[in-house]
Amino acid sequence: MQVFLRHGYAGTSMDRVAAASGVAKQTIYSHFQDKEGLFTILIERITIQRLQTELGSETLQGEPDVLLRQLAKAFLNKMGDEEYLNLFRVVVGESVRFPELAQLYSRIVVQRGRSLIADYFRSHPELHISDPEATAHIFTGSLVSYIISQKILYGEQGVALAPNRIVDALLQLILQNRDSG
Amino acid sequence: MQVFLRHGYAGTSMDRVAAASGVAKQTIYSHFQDKEGLFTILIERITIQRLQTELGSETLQGEPDVLLRQLAKAFLNKMGDEEYLNLFRVVVGESVRFPELAQLYSRIVVQRGRSLIADYFRSHPELHISDPEATAHIFTGSLVSYIISQKILYGEQGVALAPNRIVDALLQLILQNRDSG
DNA sequence: GTCTATACTCTGATAGAC
């Protein structure tokens, strides 16, 4: 898995996989059909595993300004992890060759997170959010694209943009229309 | 170039490059140092070329609600183009192996677009945007992540989210605090 | 055309489970 995440599908040789996992090549081929099957199952496994690690699918509760800020921070932390970045890189990089994996990732990670937040927005009508789904996308999307531009495209070595500024601006936009009561 | 964009770096053979470009392999090696050099120069070239096609680096002008909507639509159109999607896939997928390319992409495409919009926000104080740079990131980032989730991760085949809903929600958030005059 | 890398297979040997 580490090898695939680091070198991508085409850049990974079965010899290296065997060496890294400490087993004989033959053993791998007795458990998995071929390279493609191994890759597919590994990515599937780690993607689903990520879901459980991340959001225990609990419903979100708490004061909007506190909870949303906390959520944003947790989100940035999780996605900033090197293993997570590599998973994203591989899924995006191989999305043409392995569209089912990309779709799995989309369903499991992206859509799940978005609807969790959308539900939260729906349960807080005082925020006056007319389209919770779209607003939830803006919330998560701003954070995802921040990680992409800073950590994946190494934009932080150019003009760095502090994470707090994104979070502050985002919360200001989302909360500015709520009832004062 | 088409071959690299479609199959990634490791997945591209020089034989195929030669066949696709209609020249002999030897000719390629007489013009470029090696596979890595060819790849680097091609991606550099198309990235820079994209900049000019996209935003002629003109300053943005016009009424916010009109201009921003128009800008968002144009943005979604450009990024939804298949060649553009493939460029993004390759740059992200190879960002560990070719960090300079990722950074070039970040500087040329991401940061340039962001500061163009930030400048526009700065020139419209009636919008009361306290952090133009961060807000510009939210604007572009929401659109980029929309394209990623819909077109790259094929999320549109799951729960589709109409582009208009994103744009509407985004404009509502950004414009809701402006002076009525 | 050359030389290397790679996906995948075949063989024979080793070791533990019952």
Added chain:
DNA sequence: GTCTATCAGAGTATAGAC
């Protein structure tokens, strides 16, 4: 003693960089 899983390595056919 048989069965099953594993291992190490040689071997094949093909693709690929140059």
